[in-house]
Amino acid sequence: MRTRVAEMLDTEFPLLAFSHCRDVVAAVTNAGGFGVLGAVAHSPERLDSELTWIDQQTAGKPYGVDLLLPPKYVGQERGGIDGDQVRELLPQEHQEFVSELLIRYGITVSNDDQRRAQGRLNISPKGYEPLLDVAFGHRIRLIANALGPAPADLITRAHDHGVLVASLAGSTQHARRHAESGVDLIVAQGTEAGGHTGDVSTMVLVPEVVDAVAPIPVLAAGGIARGRQIAAALALGAEGVWCGSVWLTTEEAETPTVVRDKFLAATSSDTVRSRSLTGKPARMLRTAWTDEWERSDNPDPLPMPLQTALVGDAQLRINVAAAQPDSKAHELATYFVGQVVGWMDKVRPAKAVVLDMIAEFIDVVELLKGVVA
Amino acid sequence: MRTRVAEMLDTEFPLLAFSHCRDVVAAVTNAGGFGVLGAVAHSPERLDSELTWIDQQTAGKPYGVDLLLPPKYVGQERGGIDGDQVRELLPQEHQEFVSELLIRYGITVSNDDQRRAQGRLNISPKGYEPLLDVAFGHRIRLIANALGPAPADLITRAHDHGVLVASLAGSTQHARRHAESGVDLIVAQGTEAGGHTGDVSTMVLVPEVVDAVAPIPVLAAGGIARGRQIAAALALGAEGVWCGSVWLTTEEAETPTVVRDKFLAATSSDTVRSRSLTGKPARMLRTAWTDEWERSDNPDPLPMPLQTALVGDAQLRINVAAAQPDSKAHELATYFVGQVVGWMDKVRPAKAVVLDMIAEFIDVVELLKGVVA
Numbered sequence: 185m186r187t188r189v190a191e192m193l194d195t196e197f198p199l200l201a202f203s204h205c206r207d208v209v210a211a212v213t214n215a216g217g218f219g220v221l222g223a224v225a226h227s228p229e230r231l232d233s234e235l236t237w238i239d240q241q242t243a244g245k246p247y248g249v250d251l252l253l254p255p256k257y258v259g260q261e262r263g264g265i266d267g268d269q270v271r272e273l274l275p276q277e278h279q280e281f282v283s284e285l286l287i288r289y290g291i292t293v294s295n296d297d298q299r300r301a302q303g304r305l306n307i308s309p310k311g312y313e314p315l316l317d318v319a320f321g322h323r324i325r326l327i328a329n330a331l332g333p334a335p336a337d338l339i340t341r342a343h344d345h346g347v348l349v350a351s352l353a354g355s356t357q358h359a360r361r362h363a364e365s366g367v368d369l370i371v372a373q374g375t376e377a378g379g380h381t382g383d384v385s386t387m388v389l390v391p392e393v394v395d396a397v398a399p400i401p402v403l404a405a406g407g408i409a410r411g412r413q414i415a416a417a418l419a420l421g422a423e424g425v426w427c428g429s430v431w432l433t434t435e436e437a438e439t440p441t442v443v444r445d446k447f448l449a450a451t452s453s454d455t456v457r458s459r460s461l462t463g464k465p466a467r468m469l470r471t472a473w474t475d476e477w478e479r480s481d482n483p484d485p486l487p488m489p490l491q492t493a494l495v496g497d498a499q500l501r502i503n504v505a506a507a508q509p510d511s512k513a514h515e516l517a518t519y520f521v522g523q524v525v526g527w528m529d530k531v532r533p534a535k536a537v538v539l540d541m542i543a544e545f546i547d548v549v550e551l552l553k554g555v556v557a
Numbered sequence: 558m559r560t561r562v563a564e565m566l567d568t569e570f571p572l573l574a575f576s577h578c579r580d581v582v583a584a585v586t587n588a589g590g591f592g593v594l595g596a597v598a599h600s601p602e603r604l605d606s607e608l609t610w611i612d613q614q615t616a617g618k619p620y621g622v623d624l625l626l627p628p629k630y631v632g633q634e635r636g637g638i639d640g641d642q643v644r645e646l647l648p649q650e651h652q653e654f655v656s657e658l659l660i661r662y663g664i665t666v667s668n669d670d671q672r673r674a675q676g677r678l679n680i681s682p683k684g685y686e687p688l689l690d691v692a693f694g695h696r697i698r699l700i701a702n703a704l705g706p707a708p709a710d711l712i713t714r715a716h717d718h719g720v721l722v723a724s725l726a727g728s729t730q731h732a733r734r735h736a737e738s739g740v741d742l743i744v745a746q747g748t749e750a751g752g753h754t755g756d757v758s759t760m761v762l763v764p765e766v767v768d769a770v771a772p773i774p775v776l777a778a779g780g781i782a783r784g785r786q787i788a789a790a791l792a793l794g795a796e797g798v799w800c801g802s803v804w805l806t807t808e809e810a811e812t813p814t815v816v817r818d819k820f821l822a823a824t825s826s827d828t829v830r831s832r833s834l835t836g837k838p839a840r841m842l843r844t845a846w847t848d849e850w851e852r853s854d855n856p857d858p859l860p861m862p863l864q865t866a867l868v869g870d871a872q873l874r875i876n877v878a879a880a881q882p883d884s885k886a887h888e889l890a891t892y893f894v895g896q897v898v899g900w901m902d903k904v905r906p907a908k909a910v911v912l913d914m915i916a917e918f919i920d921v922v923e924l925l926k927g928v929v930a
Binding site: 186355357382383387389406522523526527545549551553556557 | 558559560728729730747748749755756757758759760761762764765779780781783785786788789790791792793794824825826853895896897899900918919921922924925926927928929930
């Protein structure tokens with residue numbers, strides 16, 4: 185496939201695969217795509233070991249790293265907040281709601297455990313600078329920023345290292361701001377995507393963003409899990425695609441089994457945009473967890489990063505408890521996923537997913553020729 | 558353009574244009590597309606005169622008619638309800654809220670006027686049978702049903718007249734039900750569409766529906782207003798497209814000027830799915846009207862068809878009042894429109910819109926060939 189993005193990233197297929205799992209990143213990169221490791225949850229030491237492993241597995245092929253640098257978050261005026269400060273900012277009402285919710289679904293937690301867990305946090309410049317130091321020590325070709333415009337110092341550092349910068353945008357207004365910040369690529373992400381999204385669909389957003397940020401190349405994200413959708417994205421003016429959800433049910437993914445099985449069974453109508461995991465609207469599987477947070481008599485989610493601190497440990501406990509037979513906790517289990525979850529109906533190797541996508545893409549272009557001819 | 562839908566409808570471009578305005582239907586049909594007249598709001602006499610006019614204007618070219626036959630509505634157990642019965646079913650609280658809302662935005666209405674207006678209604682088998690009698694007396698090629706599965710008697714009557722039947726679906730589950738009912742075409746309509754929609758995007762819904770209802774041909778709807786989006790729809794597996802919003806700002810449209818100007822100024826982020834006009838979720842421009850109905854201290858919209866009866870006259874009054882300079886009623890004015898409203902930035906003849914769409918479609922297919930080559 186020949187597009188500017190394929191050339192810039194030096195990849196056979198301009199098919200970017202976002203994953204928190206190094207095995208997916210390596211498998212997609214080796215299959216001719218371009219893996220991007222979601223690094224925000226990693227410690228610098230862990231990130232260093234993951235990237236070293238990817239370097240070894242991919243034999244010189246380029247890949248990328250994704251960070252979450254939110255433009256607005258609680259504590260930004262002091263350059264981020266640490267675990268003790270976060271704990272002080274979690275309202276009693278919210279802590280009690282989460283404890284009571286876990287108990288109601290058969291999960292018991294001591295208060296001490298819960299308070300300790302709520303100290304873990306890594307979402308501020310204090311958290312990401314050490315990750316950048318590690319990333320630039322490896323053979324990365326791209327740094328992607330999943331929320332808000334990329335900070336100027338990040339772009340300068342990346343370009344000094346010969347690394348490209350991509351920013352995700354859920355609206356044309358945000359895409360324009362990213363373009364002004366000097367990024368090399370813009371990912372136009374439709375509302376159907378998993379994770380943090382806006383409310384405009386890929387079909388509408390991509391051509392708008394392409395026109396608004398030209399000549400910066402655009403990747404389409406949201407609703408892309410098969411070759412038909414790659415062809416549609418390129419028809420809309422994108423020069424590559426960014427996929428996340430589809431890798432969650434690959435053999436290489438570390439998705440908890442209970443969540444993976446829910447994904448395999450779900451239809452495209454089974455997702456919801458909810459603030460219940462991070463404090464910002466993010467698409468995920470609709471389960472008892474999202475329903476509970478939507479009930480008007482329950483507290484509203486907290487702003488980023490407090491909600492993550494509030495519920496992060498509860499999520500781990502839910503997935504452990506949900507794996508037990510006949511557990512009520514099973515009803516709560518959820519994770520970020522896009523509407524393409526309806527298409528994800530069996531576990532396959534990431535390489536097979538890539539090759540099937542490309543094969544269908546080529547067939548579809550052939551079909552389109554026939555429509556015009 | 559060669560697709561099965563183009564052959565079935567005997568049209569040059571499988572580009573279906575839904576409009577309540579006969580001038581749009583004729584203009585699109587004459588430009589090589591296929592106009593579909595939204596007939597639900599018409600009396601049988603008015604529909605007869607509209608279709609006679611279209612027959613004369615289009616010189617033998619085929620066109621269609623769209624009806625709204627909801628599968629579930631208040632009063633269906635008695636075969637529909639008339640105006641007097643509807644008035645009895647409108648709660649006092651709702652009537653007072655609408656009156657008070659109009660007053661708050663500078664529009665005065667007598668209670669008698671309002672009660673009289675709330676008797677007008679045409680959304681039940683009692684309403685649509687006479688419309689079908691009229692439609693089958695004209696040179697129509699297609700009847701489309703915008704809500705729920707087409708009734709069996711409608712399909713039989715249509716096929717007896719050599720008329721094809723299309724049903725709109727907002728989920729794959731609904732599309733399967735339509736396929737079983739024996740319709741000839743299925744319109745897979747994404748959440749980004751104007752009017753009644755589900756919550757799955759076009760990008761995700763279309764390939765799912767294509768696979769689920771094969772070999773029945775599928776039209777894509779939602780997010781389609783330019784050639785790039787037609788190419789994307791065909792890449793997704795559709796064999797034609799169904800567009801509604803884009804005609805609302807054409808020269809031929811009868812959109813109230815105040816609403817048209819709001820559409821021209823709006824971005825793709827300015828729509829919302831709201832039950833405030835019909836009782837079922839429908840996408841429209843977000844204005845003070847939709848905001849007022851979303852406030853938790855105001856009443857919830859009524860079920861179909863009561864909400865239409867409740868607010869239909871208020872909508873007419875709002876548009877009249879909004880046309881006055883500096884009127885506060887201007888804030889309320891809204892209408893059904895999809896997220897493509899962001900692309901609609903000038904008034905153009907419908908023919909020019911069609912020809913630009915087709916020209917861009919052809920260019921995009923040419924570009925895609927280059928990506929694979």
